Amino acid sequence: MDFSEAANRISRKFAKGGQTPDVKKIEGKLRRLVDEFGVQPSEAERSVTNELAKEFNLPAPGSGGSAGGGGKGGGTEEKKIADGVPGEWVTIEGKIVALSNPPSPSIAQSGVIADDSGAMRFVVWAKSNAPAMAEGSWYRIESAVVDEFKGVANLKIHSGTTIKEISEDRSLIPSPVPIKDLHPGIDSVRAKFIQEWDASHERMLQSGLLGDETGTIKFVIWKEPGKEKLVPGAVYNLFYAQVDEFNGRLSLNLNTATILQEEGEIEVSGGEVAVTGAIVHIAPGSGIIKRCPVEGCNRALSRQNYCPVHEIQPKFIYDLRIKGWLDDGEKTHNILIQRDVVESLTGISLAQAQEIAENNPLGMDEVFLQMRDTVLGRYITCHGREIDNRLLVNKCDKVVFNSGDHTALLNRAGGAPS
Known part of the structure; x- marks a missing residue:
């Protein structure tokens, strides 16, 4: 856009009516609208024209009406x-x-x-x-x-x-939107807090999973004065939450939301999957781990008991988890299994794992090795929710080996042996 030419063009329109607008100011306004606000040049020219018309108490010259189709508000x-x-x-x-x-x-x-x-x-x-x-x-x-x-x-x-x-305080009652109908922007939901996750960033106060009768969605609350954590299992009305989209997945940022806990209940549905396959990999960070004891943190600590936010934590808390891959023969699923399911799957309780970690020469590595030997290569069915390409497992069933299924896998991989 030639700002100088456009400014002169606008000035000439008002000069016909005897007005003498400042061409430099007009040019400055056009530049600001286009360069700072990303307004289309034609819309910027129309806006400045209408603004001047309002200033001179004149109808917008050559506009045939007000910008945006007429109405109130100075040409808008x-x-x-x-x-x-x-x-x-x-x-x-x-x-x-x-x-x-x-x-x-x-x-x-x-x-x-x-x-x-x-x-x-x-x-x-x-x-x-x-x-x-x-x-x-x-x-x-x-x-x-x-x-x-x-x-x-x-x-x-x-x-x-x-x-x-x-001055008038008008009634404003937002209507909750079903999770399945959310779209990027600002929306309100009524949902149950069904799962809390480890905070993945030092600025994160809380992250987890919300659900209603139509589905589930990830949420996050960032650390700000006055912000409080949600209570797992509780039901909330979340008014004016920010709905974000990343890689085709929606999530809720609750920092803008008005959060009201209620006494009701929600039967959460949707998002549940069941995957049957073999555990083909157990990732580092599985077995017995240490967590930060500071309220609201719960981050996994390093081997030196170091929290990235709260530094050295000698009074850590032990926990169990398994991170790994489950292969169903067609797809490999990234799985995360929490303590109660780990205990059921491996037969090793948190107390037993702690005793091994504190008294065995290999310490925490011995727990990892024992759990790996117990579950690696085993066929299981994992139940849970798949969020951000990770299956969050809430139940595991052991599957009896079926030679017929194994043969079918071999046939898919390379054909039956001759």
């Missing part, structure tokens, strides 16, 4: 939040239901705004010098930009946006 169309489309300039009225820590100094505020149609993330640019908005309050936001980030619509508040607080 008033819309419900759910109807905002990337590339549009809109005016909305909504409630600030969550504020989050701005990820960059260039951002003054960020969070989630909602109305009775839905919710959307918003960003207030520091350069806009916009008034700070308060969580729980309603606002009318005029001439904001809806754009797109990672396939999700979000609202950008810039220097041309007007923010007015609405």
Whole structure:
């Protein structure tokens, strides 16, 4: 886009009516919209034209109406939040239901705004010098930009946006969405906390699996002041959670969510699989392990009792697990088996494993070797949920060797021997 030419073109439109707009300011606004906000050049030119028309109390010259199809808000169309489309300039009225820590100094505020149609993330640019908005309050936001980030619509508040607080406290009751119907963006769910996972990052407060009657989904809570962990087995209403997508899989970020525990129950379904095959590999980190005893951590420690977050932990907690591969003859499944199932599968209890680790010359390695010798090559059926290409096993059944099945596998691999 030739910003200078576009600025002169806009200036000439108003010069016909006796106005003398500042061409340099026009050019600066166009550059900001296109370069900083990613607005299409034609839409940027139309927006600046309408802004000047409002400033001079004139109809937008040559527009045949207001940008975005006419309506309120200085040339932008008033819309419900759910109807905002990337590339549009809109005016909305909504409630600030969550504020989050701005990820960059260039951002003054960020969070989630909602109305009775839905919710959307918003960003207030520091350069806009916009008034700070308060969580729980309603606002009318005029001439904001809806754009797109990672396939999700979000609202950008810039220097041309007007923010007015609405004194009326309107009723806003979000409706939960079934897990199977979630899509990237902001949504609300009613779900049961069915499985807690090890935190995989030092900034992670909690991670695990949520489920409802339609399916399951991974969730994460990042460490922030005031954030608390969920209680395994409890049922929650999670309003305005951020639904993210990575490699085709959805997950919930609960840092923006309003979390309310309830007394009800949910019969979780969906996501359960059963895989029968042979254990062909036991990975390092299996057997007896040590975990960090600091409340809320539970990370696996190194052999030197070192936690990546809480450093040396002499008062560690012992645990059992098996990480490995289960081959069903057609596909190899990455499996993770937790303590209670490990005890049942190997016949070695946590107390027995601890006695071996503390008194055998090989220590923890002896537990690993005994468990490996017990299960490696064994045919079993693993029941659980497959999340992020890993089968989280909650039950194992031993399978009696069937020579007919073995022959069939050989035939698939290379044909029957002559």
